[in-house]
Amino acid sequence: MSNDQPLTFGPVNSRRFGISLGIDLSPDSKQCNFDCLYCELEKASTVTKQDQSIEVSKYISEVQNALIKYPETQVITITANGEPTLYPYLDELVDELNKIKKDKKILILSNASLINDVKISAILQKIDIVKLSMDCASKECFKKLDRIDKNINHLDILDGLIRFSKDFKNEFVLEVLFVDTINNKETEINAIYKLLCTLHPSRVDIGTIDRPPAYDVKPISYNELQSIAYTMEGLNISIAHKTKTKLDKFLEKNELLNLLDKRPQTKEDIENLLNDESKIIFEDLVKNNFITTKNQAGVIFYGRNKSKKV
Numbered sequence: 001m002s003n004d005q006p007l008t009f010g011p012v013n014s015r016r017f018g019i020s021l022g023i024d025l026s027p028d029s030k031q032c033n034f035d036c037l038y039c040e041l042e043k044a045s046t047v048t049k050q051d052q053s054i055e056v057s058k059y060i061s062e063v064q065n066a067l068i069k070y071p072e073t074q075v076i077t078i079t080a081n082g083e084p085t086l087y088p089y090l091d092e093l094v095d096e097l098n099k100i101k102k103d104k105k106i107l108i109l110s111n112a113s114l115i116n117d118v119k120i121s122a123i124l125q126k127i128d129i130v131k132l133s134m135d136c137a138s139k140e141c142f143k144k145l146d147r148i149d150k151n152i153n154h155l156d157i158l159d160g161l162i163r164f165s166k167d168f169k170n171e172f173v174l175e176v177l178f179v180d181t182i183n184n185k186e187t188e189i190n191a192i193y194k195l196l197c198t199l200h201p202s203r204v205d206i207g208t209i210d211r212p213p214a215y216d217v218k219p220i221s222y223n224e225l226q227s228i229a230y231t232m233e234g235l236n237i238s239i240a241h242k243t244k245t246k247l248d249k250f251l252e253k254n255e256l257l258n259l260l261d262k263r264p265q266t267k268e269d270i271e272n273l274l275n276d277e278s279k280i281i282f283e284d285l286v287k288n289n290f291i292t293t294k295n296q297a298g299v300i301f302y303g304r305n306k307s308k309k310v
């Protein structure tokens with residue numbers, strides 16, 4: 001197929017993954033097996049295979065040129081106007097990218113729809129960072145929010161996620177996007193949390209709608225995202241929101257350590273949560289090894305050093 005559209009974009013400085021060069025596996029039109037209410041692309045009927053696909057050699061040649069022009073690139077991100085795992089030559093593309101990536105990492109952003117397919121799962125195993133969406137745990141939510149293709153069974157997605165998480169050795173990130181009145185109900189949040197705990201991701205990115213959505217749906221507030229994050233004990237949660245409220249709270253030493261005991265916090269969380277006085281206490285705890293820092297797929301998290309007693 002002939003194509004005049006650029007096949008790569010950026011690099012952009014992504015807060016969560018570093019300097020990222022994007023690859024678009026469906027540059028001409030949306031081709032997706034979901035039709036999410038919040039999609040920032042136009043609404044479209046779902047498809048289960050691509051009917052327009054570009055040869056791997058064209059992608060590789062564009063990526064090679066971009067890497068010469070932008071040597072600062074840290075991550076090569078496989079994405080699409082739609083779902084990248086529908087691209088029929090994904091296996092070959094990943095193999096070729098792995099040959100030319102040198103010190104860069106390969107990242108894929110997928111809706112997890114085909115994670116139960118052994119061939120797709122095997123391809124993803126060869127990628128450095130796999131970020132999968134998981135907005136729902138119940139059938140009703142998958143149908144209502146992600147509007148999954150009728151040929152996809154939500155239980156296959158859930159089974160596939162569990163199997164994949166057990167086998168995958170690289171960095172595994174999950175993303176949950178919350179939409180008001182749909183998946184922010186207590187029962188759905190609890191079910192999502194339960195599932196997240198069984199998947200042991202390196203990181204969970206939670207967020208809400210921040211660009212015009214395909215359908216008339218509303219975001220939830222930053223405060224609500226924060227409340228959800230606080231219920232998700234033990235996970236590395238990174239909150240994405242356009243407007244972040246500065247809480248400027250005073251927390252003393254033990255309160256800070258208790259907070260980190262429950263759930264690691266990102267640098268940004270700490271920045272927004274604490275007032276200047278508490279930040280000094282926090283830095284002192286870091287200096288004295290009561291708090292550990294860990295890079296989870298590009299985001300720094302602070303956690304409690306459990307071996308160090310107060």
Ligand code: SF4
Nearest residue numbers: 032034036039082111
């Ligand atoms: S999976 Fe992504 S591209 Fe597909 S409809 Fe949902 S948000 Fe849009």
